[in-house]
Amino acid sequence: MAGLVVTGTPRAPIDLLDALAGYGVATVHEAQGRDGLLASPIAPVQSGTRVAGSAVTATVAPGDNTTIAVAVEQCQQGDLLVVTPTAPCDMGYFGDLLATSLKARGVRGLVIDAGVRDIADLQAMGFPVWSRHVCAEGTTKGNLGDVNVPISIAGQIVNPGDAVLADDDGVVVVPRTRLAEVLDAAREREEKEELSRARYLAGEIALDVNNMRPMIEAAGIRYVDYRTWKEGLGS
Incomplete structure (x- = not known):
């Protein structure tokens, strides 16, 4: 049954996330044995941006972005929101208003295996997004997914608190427990x-x-x- 929100999940240390952001996605992917790379359709809507954050994960119902609003409440400084629908959907789940809310909480970006909109506004406000689709069609509200549970997104498993690095080359996931080790290998x-x-x-x-x-x-x-x-x- 959907609607689970797990609170108090462990996070990757901020100093290690900042160190991870010093390396490119390609370098980190190679450094951890060519593992953790999200499928290439997950692409940036901006260019020249690299961020690393601690994953807050969420599943969303097809065509319904209610759980993104729920997930915002669980986000904090240094996080990166990672969202996947429970069935494929290209609708615009996310735009500038949700981005404003996340940015105010210190969230470093969004990775979503679905659609986003308000691209010019997102770029102007400097909130980075990696998505599978860009779509102006908005979603409805009222159906729940889950927050801060392990999710499958674009061919990878992301656990809450994993380190997520994203740049112009794509998105790579580093397990929280391996972050220090992968940083040494990347160096x-x-x-x-x-x-x-x-x-x-x-x-x-x-x-x-x-x-x-x-x-x-x-x-x-x-x-x-x-x-x-x-x-x-x-x-």
Whole structure:
């Protein structure tokens, strides 16, 4: 039965969330073993924004945004609201008024596997959103989902309190209990990439920077002079 609201859920520490926001979604996805990435249809409605927050989760009934209003009350500084409908729906569940309410509570953004609207207003007020759809059609009220329970969204399970990182590349979820570990791995990966970047700037190419030549040789690569290749085509 819907209508469950779990209160007092643990959250990721703010300092670790702020540290996570120092890395890109692609880096963190790789750092945690290519795991936690939401499916690519969940996309930003703005550009140039990166946020990390502690997940407040919510399910919503198809075409009804009542539970988003319920979830707002459970949100606090440093949170990121993550919403999924109990059945696919592209309607505009969320707009500038709900965003104003969330922003006043210190919420860092919204991830929703459904539609949003008032995009120009959201961009102007600087409230970041990642959604599957943009749709002007509004929802009704009166049907409940659940708040702060584990949810399945865009191919991933999100638990309340998990760290959620979102930028222009998409959205990645880091389990709260693994956050410190993933941060260390992301730091190591970025340091390694800085060394690689210096080699690229010096003129080296990926085949050598990434030691790919033995791999492509084992895969059977062949180099043939153009004249020999043309002659072979004609024979």
